[in-house]
Amino acid sequence: xxxxxxxxxxxxxxxxxxxxxxxxxxxxxxxxxxxxxxxxxxxxxxxxxxxxxxxxxxxxxxxxxxxxxxxxxxxxxxxxxxxxxxxxxxxxxxxxxxxxxxxxxxxxxxxxxxxxxxxxxxxxxxxxxxxxxxxxxxxxxxxxxxxxxxxxxxxxxxxxxxxxxxxxxxxxxxxxxxxxxxxxxxxxxxxxxxxxxxxxxxxxxxxxxxxxxxxxxxxxxxxx
Amino acid sequence: xxxxxxxxxxxxxxxxxxxxxxxxxxxxxxxxxxxxxxxxxxxxxxxxxxxxxxxxxxxxxxxxxxxxxxxxxxxxxxxxxxxxxxxxxxxxxxxxxxxxxxxxxxxxxxxxxxxxxxxxxxxxxxxxxxxxxxxxxxxxxxxxxxxxxxxxxxxxxxxxxxxxxxxxxxxxxxxxxxxxxxxxxxxxxxxxxxxxxxxxxxxxxxxxxxxxxxxxxxxxxxxxxxxxxxxxxxxxxxxxxxxxxxxxxxxxxxxxxxxxxxxxxxxxxxxxxxxxxxxxxxxxxxxxxxxxxxxxxxxxxxxxxxxxxxxxxxxxxxxxxxxxxxxxxxxxxxxxxxxxxxxxxxxxxxxxxxxxxxxxxxx
Amino acid sequence: xxxxxxxxxxxxxxxxxxxxxxxxxxxxxxxxxxxxxxxxxxxxxxxxxxxxxxxxxxxxxxxxxxxxxxxxxxxxxxxxxxxxxxxxxxxxxxxxxxxxxxxxxxxxxxxxxxxxxxxxxxxxxxxxxxxxxxxxxxxxxxxxxxxxxxxxxxxxxxxxxxxxxxxxxxxxxxxxxxxxxxxxxxxx
Numbered sequence: 001x002x003x004x005x006x007x008x009x010x011x012x013x014x015x016x017x018x019x020x021x022x023x024x025x026x027x028x029x030x031x032x033x034x035x036x037x038x039x040x041x042x043x044x045x046x047x048x049x050x051x052x053x054x055x056x057x058x059x060x061x062x063x064x065x066x067x068x069x070x071x072x073x074x075x076x077x078x079x080x081x082x083x084x085x086x087x088x089x090x091x092x093x094x095x096x097x098x099x100x101x102x103x104x105x106x107x108x109x110x111x112x113x114x115x116x117x118x119x120x121x122x123x124x125x126x127x128x129x130x131x132x133x134x135x136x137x138x139x140x141x142x143x144x145x146x147x148x149x150x151x152x153x154x155x156x157x158x159x160x161x162x163x164x165x166x167x168x169x170x171x172x173x174x175x176x177x178x179x180x181x182x183x184x185x186x187x188x189x190x191x192x193x194x195x196x197x198x199x200x201x202x203x204x205x206x207x208x209x210x211x212x213x214x215x216x217x218x219x220x221x222x223x224x
Numbered sequence: 225x226x227x228x229x230x231x232x233x234x235x236x237x238x239x240x241x242x243x244x245x246x247x248x249x250x251x252x253x254x255x256x257x258x259x260x261x262x263x264x265x266x267x268x269x270x271x272x273x274x275x276x277x278x279x280x281x282x283x284x285x286x287x288x289x290x291x292x293x294x295x296x297x298x299x300x301x302x303x304x305x306x307x308x309x310x311x312x313x314x315x316x317x318x319x320x321x322x323x324x325x326x327x328x329x330x331x332x333x334x335x336x337x338x339x340x341x342x343x344x345x346x347x348x349x350x351x352x353x354x355x356x357x358x359x360x361x362x363x364x365x366x367x368x369x370x371x372x373x374x375x376x377x378x379x380x381x382x383x384x385x386x387x388x389x390x391x392x393x394x395x396x397x398x399x400x401x402x403x404x405x406x407x408x409x410x411x412x413x414x415x416x417x418x419x420x421x422x423x424x425x426x427x428x429x430x431x432x433x434x435x436x437x438x439x440x441x442x443x444x445x446x447x448x449x450x451x452x453x454x455x456x457x458x459x460x461x462x463x464x465x466x467x468x469x470x471x472x473x474x475x476x477x478x479x480x481x482x483x484x485x486x487x488x489x490x491x492x493x494x495x496x497x498x499x500x501x502x503x504x505x506x507x508x509x510x511x512x513x514x515x516x517x518x519x520x521x522x523x524x525x526x527x528x529x530x531x532x533x534x535x536x537x538x539x540x541x542x543x544x545x546x547x548x549x550x551x552x553x554x555x556x557x558x559x560x561x562x563x564x565x566x567x568x569x570x571x572x573x574x575x576x577x578x579x580x581x582x583x584x585x586x587x
Numbered sequence: 588x589x590x591x592x593x594x595x596x597x598x599x600x601x602x603x604x605x606x607x608x609x610x611x612x613x614x615x616x617x618x619x620x621x622x623x624x625x626x627x628x629x630x631x632x633x634x635x636x637x638x639x640x641x642x643x644x645x646x647x648x649x650x651x652x653x654x655x656x657x658x659x660x661x662x663x664x665x666x667x668x669x670x671x672x673x674x675x676x677x678x679x680x681x682x683x684x685x686x687x688x689x690x691x692x693x694x695x696x697x698x699x700x701x702x703x704x705x706x707x708x709x710x711x712x713x714x715x716x717x718x719x720x721x722x723x724x725x726x727x728x729x730x731x732x733x734x735x736x737x738x739x740x741x742x743x744x745x746x747x748x749x750x751x752x753x754x755x756x757x758x759x760x761x762x763x764x765x766x767x768x769x770x771x772x773x774x775x
Binding site: 239240241242245246247267268269270271272273275276279287288291292293294295297338341353354357358361373374375376581583 | 600601602603604605606607608609610611613614617618619630631633643644646648649652656677678679681682683684685702703705
């Protein structure tokens with residue numbers, strides 16, 4: 001049989017009556033957040049590249065990214081403050097900071113617009129084929145060493161393909177007339193100690209290859 | 225003398241009721257203030273979130289699984305993540321296991337104090353309700369300092385945890401827990417010795433050990449009837465390295481349930497102290513590659529009892545199936561059994577003693 | 588906040604919520620965040636309540652209950668949707684059983700975002716609701732003064748045309764397109 005007391009709580013009640021109130025005087029005093037408190041998402045809009053990773057990863061779909069208009073919008077009345085978009089952003093331009101969205105009479109979205117990206121500068125390799133005399137008129141693919149620059153601006157590294165495929169592609173693009181000497185004309189491989197610098201800009205460390213292969217590579221590149 | 229025919233009347237209870245934090249509907253069949261039968265009907269919170277595994281990939285789904293319930297939120301996130309890790313054979317670093325244990329025990333403290341407050345409110349002792357919740361705020365301050373949220377922690381991910389508890393934070397935790405423990409002794413004494421509390425709780429809603437086995441109850445509800453089973457003894461996360469015994473009482477009535485849950489708060493404070501003393505250095509998470517394929521089955525001890533998580537993957541980033549069996553679902557038949565034969569005024573108390581978490585049950 | 592003449596009473600109902608926002612609403616009543624400083628008391632009787640706090644999205648079963656509670660409340664009344672699930676459906680928008688936020692069933696006056704909504708945020712929402720209630724209450728007093736008792740003779744069709752429908756100015760009036768009364772009338 002446990003003990004039974006009448007008014008067991010009296011001592012605590014009296015203690016509470018005469019001690020400081022436990023109430024946080026909220027509207028009169030501002031809130032003090034702990035450092036890690038999760039409130040809302042903020043973006044450094046200049047770093048955003050409109051890749052939409054955040055919009056795709058958001059569990060509620062609160063983020064909308066418009067690539068054409070270069071805007072990033074968030075519906076704060078839909079945001080969980082979970083932080084998944086912060087983890088997924090490749091540029092790390094999203095931050096989860098303390099502070100909540102104040103209650104409103106209607107739901108609304110907040111939108112940010114980023115500055116338009118600078119136009120891409122003309123790539124250096126495409127200048128050289130003009131010097132080598134191959135057709136560089138708009139609408140035709142150009143070849144520089146092992147890199148083919150297509151009419152739509154995309155580049156393709158031919159060294160990744162086997163020899164027959166390479167010949168096929170060059171024929172298709174009408175570049176098979178470009179002979180090997182062109183490669184020599186402006187894009188020759190250079191050897192610096194153990195590092196070979198290829199015409200497409202890539203470097204290769206010969207010390208990583210076995211002995212037998214090193215000879216083959218140097219012969220192929222015409223460095224021996 | 226004529227025998228007066230006792231007429232039966234059916235009184236609906238819920239879904240909106242002052243003592244219920246969540247909607248559940250009970251049809252009580254009464255005979256003159258004595259309850260003869262109870263017919264529960266649920267379905268007010270069913271959202272169908274298990275179906276969302278097909279639309280959210282398995283990494284993102286943690287945020288949905290956490291929001292199955294706001295009170296047992298960390299437990300659900302933990303169970304889901306553990307099940308996926310078992311499916312993909314991922315070994316979590318030891319420091320992450322200790323951190324998860326610490327947060328798990330903090331969640332247990334907050335849940336039991338919440339329950340104690342609601343219980344006090346159910347028998348009208350509002351002052352005690354406010355005191356319990358005032359103590360709970362101290363716990364929530366610690367949680368917010370370490371994870372960033374008060375109820376929804378969002379620190380679990382497949383492969384580990386996202387945030388660390390630094391040594392400074394550990395000191396603050398130990399200080400605050402000591403204060404909380406000292407003040408909790410007063411509240412515990414009141415619950416256990418006050419005359420009015422005992423009048424409402426002793427001898428009410430008795431469940432014997434055999435009934436508990438037959439009806440399949442779990443958690444503190446079963447431990448109050450003498451069944452010494454605590455799933456933490458299986459040793460998941462860092463529990464295998466901590467020293468504790470299940471808290472058991474033998475009476476099986478409401479009074480015993482109050483006793484068991486409040487003593488579990490003291491036990492949780494002790495477990496946190498042990499974990500902070502033993503926590504090793506290490507990484508917080510490991511990178512996870514690939515997609516889950518196969519099945520996995522995990523049991524953890526939520527504040528309300530034993531929760532079972534089942535996950536089935538099919539090699540893509542969307543899981544096939546996620547199934548969760550909650551402890552309240554197992555306790556509801558026990559609740560209905562205790563209600564038969566009790567007086568009408570005890571119904572709110574009996575509903576609150578199982579610690580109902582209807583949003584977990586219905587998902 | 589200005590002078591508040593009457594203390595509005597709260598009614599809190601959990602539609603299909605995960606419970607997080609409900610616990611924070613209850614935490615507002617406790618000593619640390621004490622919303623009773625503003626004269627607001629948590630009651631359980633819809634017929635005595637002035638402000639309805641709803642949490643959670645709405646599924647097919649709870650839609651009827653929310654509608655019934657709203658209808659049982661006496662005018663003037665204010666509705667506050669607490670948490671993102673009550674505003675838009677939240678994480679569970681795509682679930683098969685959730686229709687959306689609370690404004691698919693009843694008109695909403697104040698939206699309180701957050702998951703789970705912080706008690707300070709809920710206090711802000713309740714304070715706004717108290718102000719809106721004050722305006723509606725004053726307008727209601729004026730109406731009663733001009734037109735006598737607010738009971739109208741419903742059999743008289745001219746009365747509606749002459750005095751206007753009280754529901755238009757004393758009920759919660761939403762500004763979103765999802766739950767406006769006009770849209771309901773259009774559907775009919």
